[in-house]
Amino acid sequence: MATKHEQILQFIYSLDVGQRISVRGIAKAMNVSDGTAYRAIKEAENKGFVSTIERVGTIRIEKKDRNNFQELTYAEVVNVIDGQVLGGKEGLHKTLNKFVIGAMKLDAMMTYTEAGNLLIVGNRIEAHKLALEAGAAVLITGGFNTDDDVKALADEHKLPIISSKHDTFTVADMINRAIYDQMIKKEIVFVEDIQTSFEHTHYLYTTDPVQRWLDKNEETNHSRYPVVDEHRKVVGMVTSRDILHHEAGELIEKVMSKQLFTITKKTTVASAAQMMIWNGIEMVPVVDEMQRLVGIISRQDVLKALQRHPQSSGETLDNAILASLKTVHNQRNERTYTCELTPQMTNALGTMSYGVFTTLLVEAATRLLNIHRKSELVVENMNVLFIHLVQLGATLQFTPRILEIGRRTAKIEVEVTAEGKLVSKVLLVVQLLQHTP
Secondary structure (H helix, E strand, C coil): CCCHHHHHHHHHHHCCCCCEECHHHHHHHHCCCHHHHHHHHHHHHHCCCEEEECCCEEEECCCCCHHHCCCEEHHHHHHHHCCEEEECHHHCCCEECEEEECCCCHHHHHHHCCCCEEEEECCCHHHHHHHHHCCCEEEECCCCCCCHHHHHHHHHHCCCEEECCCCHHHHHHHHHHHHHHHHHHHHCCEHHHHCEEHHHCCCEECCCEHHHHHHHHHHHCCCEEEEECCCCEEEEEEEHHHHCCCCCCCEHHHHCECCCCCEECCCEHHHHHHHHHHHCCCEEEEECCCCEEEEEEEHHHHHHHHHCCCCCCCCCHHHHHHHCCEEEECCCCCEEEEEECCHHHECCCCEECHHHHHHHHHHHHHHHHHHHCCEEEEEEEEEEEEECCCECCCEEEEEEEEEEECCCEEEEEEEEEECCEEEEEEEEEEEEEECCC
């Protein structure tokens, strides 16, 4: 049976898109306390089903799928530009497909303005009216207001008319930045994308006997299971080692391990991989904010996800930096990685950024390591023996050498030269996560 919290979430999801939501309203409808209602609304907001806007309140919105992340709802636009909604609040849940900058004559402006657009314009009242009549929302820049009849028209057409204190260039840049950031986020793999769902997760209760583990093991051939209490809260793990030398009638609660690692659905797979590597974990329970079991991820799930390399629609700074790293061979026929120090790689003084330096360093080590052994690595320790300033325009050479390599760890020395002079030497100790066939 669903918990009260889950029942409230289902009630919120059943509301019509665009409907206003309040803590008091949910509490009254579901006969719960304000605190319980508030927690459910915040979870729904985190999951993308509702949006809270200053001076407007909380509204039910349509959750976007991962393939549609480059589009923004008007509610998201309001938050991005720190705007004020002047009218048409019932249309905040709608999605804009394009924005148009109204820096032209009125008739030319209207030829570019269509239904589903957002017209960005100053205090041009006639343009506000014509855009709304064409089915487009309006964003007024410069902190200007509009006429009451325009606000009434926005309410009638259920299209937002928004005011922002910023100028036209700034708001356009802010919206573009938000779209760009979401395009990058679309490509990031989260635990929720790869986890085994709760319906297909095998687990045990604290009150189960060891015999139940034996039955599960025979049924699934798995050797480890999360242990939950009567509220489905994860309280331990039980493995084949834990039940060894214990009678079949003993309770799981008595033999399970209480040293527990859990993870949430919104954790990135890269973070999950790091935790599993450092702690030598084969499987991690996925929990909600109440620590209730909602699924599991295994090391194999993580490996498969890390082996996928989607082509990102939005390029991150790391992508741009690493793309500049070219493979060559030095005079000793060692594999060396070179790049030119560009302005985006420098700090305010025009010298190489330390963050860029470490990014290039780890990439060079990773590329060399993958020639010898296909594996993902996590840096455990970085010992910079020395480092000199490198000026803008210099050509950097990273020469990694493997000093030791084992099944789970490796030591790599990296020499960095610029224009033929040694500028840094670094020792890396890394943990390895093996790829499997």
